[in-house]
Amino acid sequence: MAAAAPPSPFAPKSLPAMPVVDGVRYATAEAGIRYKGRTDLMVAVFDEGTVAAGVLTQSKTCSAAVSWCRESLKDGSARILVVNSGNANAFTGKRGREAVEITADYAARATKAKPSNVYLASTGVIGEPMDASKFAHLLDGLAKSGKADATEAAARAIMTTDTYPKLATRTVKIGDTDVHLNGFCKGAGMIAPDMATMLCFMVTDAAIDRRVLQGLLAKYAAVTFNCMTVDGDTSTSDTCLLFATGAASRRGQTPIVDAADPRLAPFAAALHDVMRDLAIQVAKDGEGVSKFVTFEVHGAETWAAARRIALACANSPILKTAIAGEDPNWGRVVMAVGKSGEAADRDRLSIWFGPHCVARNGERAAEYVEKTVAAYMKSSEIVIRVDVGVGAESATVWTCDLTKEYVAINADYRS
Amino acid sequence: MAAAAPPSPFAPKSLPAMPVVDGVRYATAEAGIRYKGRTDLMVAVFDEGTVAAGVLTQSKTCSAAVSWCRESLKDGSARILVVNSGNANAFTGKRGREAVEITADYAARATKAKPSNVYLASTGVIGEPMDASKFAHLLDGLAKSGKADATEAAARAIMTTDTYPKLATRTVKIGDTDVHLNGFCKGAGMIAPDMATMLCFMVTDAAIDRRVLQGLLAKYAAVTFNCMTVDGDTSTSDTCLLFATGAASRRGQTPIVDAADPRLAPFAAALHDVMRDLAIQVAKDGEGVSKFVTFEVHGAETWAAARRIALACANSPILKTAIAGEDPNWGRVVMAVGKSGEAADRDRLSIWFGPHCVARNGERAAEYVEKTVAAYMKSSEIVIRVDVGVGAESATVWTCDLTKEYVAINADYRS
Secondary structure (H helix, E strand, O other), X not given: OOOOOOOOOOOOOOOOOOOOOOOEEEEEEOOOOOOOOOOOEEEEEEOOOOEEEEEEOOOOOOOHHHHHHHHHHHHOEOXXXXXXXXXXXXXXXXXXXXXHHHHHHHXXXXXXXXXXXXXXXEEEEOOOOOOHHHOHHHHHHHXXXXXXXXXXXXXXXXXXXXXXXXEEEEEEEEOOEEEEEEEEEEOOOOOOOOOOOOEEEEEEOOOEOHHHHHHHHHHHHHHOHHHEOOOOOOOOOOXXXXXXXXXXXHHOOOOEOOOOOOXXXXXXXXXXXXXXXXXXXXXXXXXXXXXXXXXXXXXXXXXXXXXHHHHHHHOOHHHHHHHHOOOOOOHHHHHHHHXXXXXXXHHHOEEEEOOEEEEEOOEEOOOOOHHHHHHHOOOOEEEEEEEOOOOOEEEEEEEEOOOHHXXXXXXXXXX | OOOOOOOOOOOOOOOOOOOOOOOEEEEEEOOOOOOOOOOOEEEEEEOXXXXXXXXXXXXXXXXXXXXXXXXXXXXXXOOEEEEEEEEOOOOOHHHHHHHHHHHHHHHHHHHOOOHHHEEEEEEEEOOOOOOHHHOHHHHHHHHHOOEOOOHHHHHHHOOOOOOOOEEEEEEEEEOOEEEEEEEEEEOXXXXXXXXXXXXXXXXXXXOEOHHHHHHHHHHHHHHOHHHEOOOOOOOOOOEEEEEXXXXXXXXXXXXXXXXXXXXXXHHHHHHHHHHHHHHHHHHHOOOOOOOEEEEEEEEEOOHHHHHHHHHHHHOOHHHHHHHHOOOOOOHHHHHHHHHOOOOOOHHHOEEEEXXXXXXXXXXXXXXXXXXXXXXXXXXXXXEEEEEXXXXXXXXXXXXXXOOHHHHHHHHHOOO
């Protein structure tokens, strides 16, 4: 392993205080799967009655754990989640599937649950056989020693090249009952949409039918995690799971079973908010990040077209390096819009860097002053807005710049 | 401008001797469009009867010169080509179109030709208005002073961040007559397929109908320039033009007017060869290049699928940085195959790094020895072969690695 990268300049000064979500307990261990001197195994144990929703990577070479979750989500009951870092157990063939089965078997026995109530995720090196015997025997003890207030420790155990744990929490009312929603995720490189993204776990004590949850999760994954990219490289292991323990029903919350239930709105908004918060935290911890960048595309024919144009910008190496160099090189925005393949009217295209209009109706804006925009580029957070002039739809994509440190981190990751 | 980057390690030790192609003369000048102390304006004057074929960028934000060429190619007669470096005249609106018209007007008068017989290309900064008055007055003198043996000087005048001029030549027989094909091109960054690519100009003295030429050019662009990438960033200015002066007919070559003419085969092969040679030269001069990389994808459903998978590898920042770091991180090849969206059988996927099989049938190859493959990664030319196990089609894509120098070059380009 390379030496740890320096912390992202966007590392939060303090982490949010995570409330206890009734019905879930966390435990972590140093299993020595790859890393030394840090936790690399995390277990979340759920009370009976917990349901799960999930969005998984669309990679054609997805990991064994992703395939396992896809099966477990068919039933949607959840008793235990086991996550390891250091090895992705991806592209490990038959041995990979066996490692998953052994882990699920130990986890099921530890919680007296069916294997189909087990959820698994692995992150780390791809292609290296994972030896489940290194940690499967720990699961029984972990399952029994879980603590309700250990969310932060759980978030730390799943980190790989992350420089900070990523946590978010919201409390909202369903009817008259307070419900909590906690979420945490990891990811810093090999991050791109067309998927859930990397590993993200959220837990609520709200009592909500799993089909309703699944609808919300898919809806908001599209505009949060799937609108965020570090390097355009879609992982084999992306897993986003949302668990609802239903414990709030013991405090009087009547279960929500219908997506049209008006009481769902505050929870839906909180879920969207937590997912966006976590997605932005991933972009802000992008490998080698020096600037956090938001691309807003307006005037597109459809949301999907706007997103594709914004992603073409957010994944353009030549544009991302210009941003790293604090160069207001808006010509590269023009290039990225042009290469996206989506409809755009070259002669109505307008571009803003922060508050500064740099191009209007297909040419440099009359008021453009390079020095002013160059000064704006020194900001640590850059907003680039584009109007492509062909419609009324818009999308927002978050990313970071491309720096020499990204290259250094990824040239050294395994060696 | 940033200081010049050091030469690519693949810069040729000597340039090919370019034969004279009857019917074309080149002239260059230091017009001071952006660069100082080097040529930045190139003119090629063709004899009457010259025909042109072309493939142009598919960017939605293409440059004014690209739009102009698209019109000129409808007629297909060619008398003069004018190319400048330092300013792409892209996204320059009405003023950009005016600059093109002024240039074409001066060029047409200098050769007593129609404006539609003029071909134009511009490369350099995007979005900066181009002042044609800086060089239009030079065109008359240049058109009259052209030299038949100045191909290398022409190739140098169109360079931007290139570290060497890119030239290729072949001589073949059509029937009993020797015909020559010279080509040169430029490009080092903002290089990606889905287009012609950057600027490439080829001239032959063969007498071949322009529709036949157009068919050959489009066919070979697909498997040469469109199978090459530096950074996945498609330029606004990509232009690939092939001119045939027909002068060989004066030496006895009966004109070819039918694509099925059996005499076409050696010329077609030479054209393919020159285009592949030039495309590879571009990848070998990719900004910041330390290694030249070939991705061969086999076992795909279609050629287009194989090409997309190979491009997903060749445009993956996390894989390209691993190659720069000489890390045989084949897990990232698995990732890139998975994200391409094309059919691939995870459990039949096999991967070779040079002669070494690293993965077979969905898991690490039994004979894999990291040290051996790590030693191979120290080569300056890397071949990565993937069999995706679902069909019989294959494609090859050429690229370079992604280094800190790429970031440095592109963070500094304009400032």
